[in-house]
């Protein structure tokens with residue numbers, strides 16, 4: 696029994712309501728025919744060439760990515776443009792592309808931030824910045840570890856829970872500091888430092904952090920900060936989203952998660968404590 700792309704999109708949008716997306720975002724179907732059948736769906740963080748290679752090799756009819764291929768208006772998708780070429784390759788191999796970005800960040804239950812919190816073993820999680828329309832949805836999550844650990848142990852736990860990257864895991868704050876209440880935000884969540892402090896978090900785990908806000912948070916004895924690769928912070932969503940899609944469609948599609956590391960950083964030198 697197969698499903699159409701339209702049915703897959705309806706199932707994804709029931710979990711990741713496009714209305715939750717930020718105004719500037721570009722979510723939903725990028726290419727693909729909603730009337731065509733779908734047997735296999737591949738989930739990945741980034742719509743980049745190596746992931747499109749995997750779509751073509753695996754014979755998937757749909758690629759679901761967290762990050763948009765296009766965030767600004769385009770006038771065409773010629774194949775001599777890097778992004779246009781990806782669209783051509785997907786269409787030629789009979790595959791669509793669907794994006795669930797900030798709507799997946801904010802979604803309750805099976806979104807990016809709940810997946811990140813679950814990967815770290817947090818319990819009693821709630822949104823750090825609840826959405827006005829639904830207090831179960833919103834930006835970031837805050838919850839508790841099963842038992843307190845030091846900041847250094849927390850960083851080790853994070854490294855073990857997330858996919859390995861060249862940059863690894865860094866933390867700002869006293870390495871012996873007691874960590875029990877944890878705030879997380881997949882992707883670029885440095886703007887949530889005040890919300891993490893207000894929620895009584897001992898640490899904020901996010902990515903793409905800047906020097907001054909992190910330094911200032913330590914000066915005022917705010918939350919410690921744990922900095923991971925942007926890709927690594929969002930990857931835990933992939934198996935969660937794949938699993939809920941398969942269940943929501945009663946197993947009528949095969950789902951797979953890309954194992955390709957699309958974190959753009961490739962080398963690291965000079966680490967010193």
Ligand SMILES: [Zn+2]
Pocket residue numbers: 761762881882883925929
């Ligand atoms: Zn992201």
